[in-house]
Amino acid sequence: MTPVTFFYVFVLMLPECFGKCYFGKNQTPVKYKFAVGILSPSTGLIPLQEFVEKNIQSNDTEVIDCYSSISIVNINVRDNLTIQENGWTNIKDGLYKTLKIQANDKAETGVSVVIGPYYTNLAMILEQENIPYVITQDKGFDYVDETRIEDHVSWSNLLEVTPPAEQLNQAIVDLFLAWQNKTAVVVLPDDPKINDVCQDLIRRMIANQISPISYSLQMNSEEDIRNQTVEVLRNAQLLRQEIILICSPRDDQHKLIQNVLKEAKSFGNIMENERNIFIFHDSSMYLEPFDEGPMYRQGLFEAKCQLLAYRYTEIRPGSKYLTSSYEATAIDTAHLIQKSQKLYLKKMSGIDEHVDIFNRTKMIEALRESTLPNGKTGSVKFDSDGKRINYTFHLYNHGGTSLFKKIGEWRPKGNTTRDRLVLIPVNDTQEKDTRGIFPDIVKVVFVMEEPFIMNKRGNVGYEGFTIDLLEELSKLLSFKYVLYPSPNNAYGSEIDGQWNGMIEQVRTGNATLGMGAISITSEREEVVDFSLGVLSTGVNMLISKPKEHSSIFQFMRPFTLELWMGILGATVIVCIVYLMLDTGNPDRKFTLKEVLWFSVGTLLMRGTDFSPRPSSQRILTAGFTFFVLITVSTYTANMAAFLTKVNLDQPVETLIELAERTNIQVGTINNSATMRFLESSEDSTYKTIWKRVLESNGLVTNSSQGRQRSGEGNFAFIYDYLINSYFEKNYCKTKMSGQPIRLQEHGILMKAGNPAKTSINIAILQLKEKGFITRLRKRWWEDKRQCSDAAMSKSVLQVEFGVKHMSGVLIVLLFGLAFSVAFFLFKKFYVLSKQQKSSKKESKGKENEDKDGETKSMLGDEDTKIFGNEETKTVFENEETKPVFGGEVPIDLERYTNVYDKD
DSSP states (O other): OOOOOOOOOOOOOOBOOOSSOEETTTTEEOOEEEEEEEEESSSSOOTTHHHHHHHHSOOOHHHHHHEEEEEEEEEEIIIIIOHHHHTTTTHHHHHHHHHHHHHOOOSOOOOOOEEEEOOHHHHHHHHHTTOOEEEEESSOSSSSSOOTTTOOOOOTTEEEOSOOHHHHHHHHHHHHHHHTOOEEEEEEESOTTTOHHHHHHHHHHHHTTOEEEEEEEOOSOHHHHHHHHHHHHHHHHHTTOOEEEEEOTTHHHHOHHHHHHHHHHHSTTTTTOTTOEEEEEOTTOOOGGGSHHHHHHHTGGGOOSEEEEEESSOOOTTSOSOOOHHHHHHHHHHHHHHHHHHHHHHHHTTOOSOTTSOOHHHHHHHHHHOOEEEETTEEEEEOTTSOEESOOEEEEEOSGGGTTEEEEEEOSOSSSHHHHEEEOOHHHHTHHHHHOSOSSOEEEEEOOBTTTBEEOGGGOSEESHHHHHHHHHHHHHTOOEEEEEOGGGOOOOEETTEEOHHHHHHHTTSOSEEESSOBOOHHHHTTEEEOSOSEEEEEEEEEEOOOBOOOTTGGGTTSOHHHHHHHHHHHHHHHHHHHHHTTTOTTOOOOHHHHHHHHHHHHTTOOOSOOOOSHHHHHHHHHHHHHHHHHHHHHHHHHHHHHSSOOBOOOOOSHHHHHHOTTSEEEEETTSHHHHHHHHOOOHHHHHHHHHHHHTTOEESSHHHHHHHHHHSSEEEEEEHHHHHHHHHHOTTEEEEEEEEEEEEEOOEEETTOTTHHHHHHHHHHHHHTTHHHHHHIIIIITTOOSOHHHHTTTTSOOOOOHHHHHHHHHHHHHHHHHHHHHHHHHHHHHHHHHHHHHHHHHHTHHHHHHTHHHHHHSOHHHHHHHSSHHHHHHHHOGGGGGGGTTSOOSOHHHHHHHHHHO
16 A cells, blocks of 8 residues: 555534534534545545545534534645645645535634644644644645644644654664663665654664664665665675664655665675664555565565564464554544544533534544543553553564564553563564464465365365375464365355355355465455466467378378469470471470370489480470479478478468457356456457357356367366466377467465465465475376377377378378279280281182192292292392392293283
8 A cells, every 4th residue: 555645534514403412502513524525735636535435424422413413525635735835824724725625614613623744834823713623644745844742732633543653763762771782883865855764763762872884875766776785785794794774754756765675685694693683663654565475575474583673563373464553543534533523422411502513623532532442553641741652562573584563562651661562572473383373273264276176086085286285384374174065066256246156165264274276356456465487378269289180182182272382384385395396306205105204203303314415496495494493392392392281171260360260269258257248348350259159159067068079079168377277288189389478377365364364475485485386286287197298299290100101101102003904904915905806808818829839849949938028029129139140030920920820
């Protein structure tokens, strides 16, 4: 909570006669109207308005009958009272003017009570008007007026709710005296307007023979403060000073405590030395760096030194560890107003005259006599001068293993340190640790969810990530536990104003803790508390693993059909051009048969038995060969990629793509945080997905159903990233897709204000630093993997060749073999048929041979051999062959001629 506000409350009482409340002998009926103003440093919202409104209304019947409801009025110091510019001159007019505007007050009867931080000018005006002034802080919002530690005037109308700052200084001095320390390093801001509290502290230390080594830091830029702080820490080590006192009266603005802690954390081993002590002094009890969030971020739980600070708000069991002092003061002040209202009525009873006129003196008496035995700031009680008495400063350690352990108490009584300061022995503060942080056996509610909590084999007991974590926490924090499942196996959501599941079990106290895969959301944080995040997660999709599609003709895929047709067409055109170029060539070689063979051979890069000789054909061949070279090279490169990678379905990669893919059903778990996110999102993508969830009937009761539907295909299950990751590793039909969105964390659930929250948070941080959480995650996600990495990465890595990859090529080969054999057989049968036809013709010619038998018998055997065929006759009748035989034929051709003539 930012400390920007203390507040004034102005109570205006106007008479309204309703006949319900009577005073004095005349029984005059009176009903008062209250207008409560809350002062802010500048125009705007009232930061503490909610605490005032919730706590100032009384439930007492008498008060309700005699007072109207209280309205809130915001009074602005800078704009309405103008103290900074005009001092006291405009305060009175500013009060009445603001009250008229906001409370519609036209009676101008004046303000009855003012509550807020201290301004000297305002105190002077209010005393003149005899208006009670309830002080909530010793200084105002800005450096425009004296603080209460400088102004010691005894105003007759003051009521100081917060303990005096000088008493806090005395408590610190008593601490030094109890330790018998005589020196310390004191760090304070170098500005006399704001370090008056620190100067008073130094004066008290010197008066008690304690030597402060003071360092005044210039409150300029953050870099300057850092450099000065480092110098102070270095000097403290050189001087061997074990106690460093940081005095920061306006730490809400200067952040001096935070800067010192930050530099000390990284400066040598100053916070690792158990003998070192840091004392933090802020009279406003702001102490924001010791809230749980900043404390964890700065790692103060690791500090071995002591980090001490006084608080007047006690850390109580069963409540929040840290209650803001501003919040506590606001609540106590509102309760004081309630009590003073009733006490004022008692004081006014029996008065005969002027009961309708508000008696400010009686109101001051009523306020000073009001008490709060168990206020947020402890016991609230005042003396006759309006000063707070019987209060207690609680000394807490804010670091290391003794985090938030009270080690002392200081009360403003007695004349000696021993009377005022009581230091609690270490054994007493550690007694709680020996008993554990929980008084009884811890009931832990859970939701069955893989791999967080699962049944063991045989359904005997539970196992999982959460079980291992719970077991380790029980050892660290010394508690025993029992487990029981959440009703309906639900994490918890709000339906019609009623929570269910784990949230309701913890909220109502049926369970102490809730553990499992429950996400930390703002909606849940409003009704319960969460620990620090155990695991970081998000939301993504679980889909079915893309199926492999193989084709026997994969070798055709490197080129499109159009490209294949283009290659074929180019080859045909080249063949035609070859035929044209070879037409009329006396040595023609490119017949149709040879052209086809030449083109196919070139395409297959095997070459041919001959090459063209004419220049035109050679030019064409060069161009065609270059075309083939580029084509084959491109095909080979693409072929390697297509044949060595699996052809998968195109999966959904993002939620945006999922919203566009209308053919895919979408689902999530009913009444889950993911469902609430999709349902309430204003993003158009998530709106579309939510509409698809409803259309797909995609609301399932648990993650197992979502995983089953995803494995069946055509279904995207949107859920927790860690759970989807486990499903992907152990259910091989599913695949996780998309980067996680809506990043969040899983935490441990507990009832709001559980005092064990801080101890659990520190234990979680320690387990993270030791690497236990990382090892546990590896054990239940990676080591339990059932699906191999090879199967998971098959879609992107090279795979082994099998028959299915080469089946298309083998088919082409078989087709070639079958075609060649078929062609061979066809040719064989064709030739055989031709031979049969020839034999028939020969049989018809035998008759003619018989007729020539007589002629053949008249010739000799040798003559028949020589002249019995046409070829021999041609040789002899050829004029060119005559010289071979000497120009004469030594045969009687006439005799043979006569024989033929006879036939």
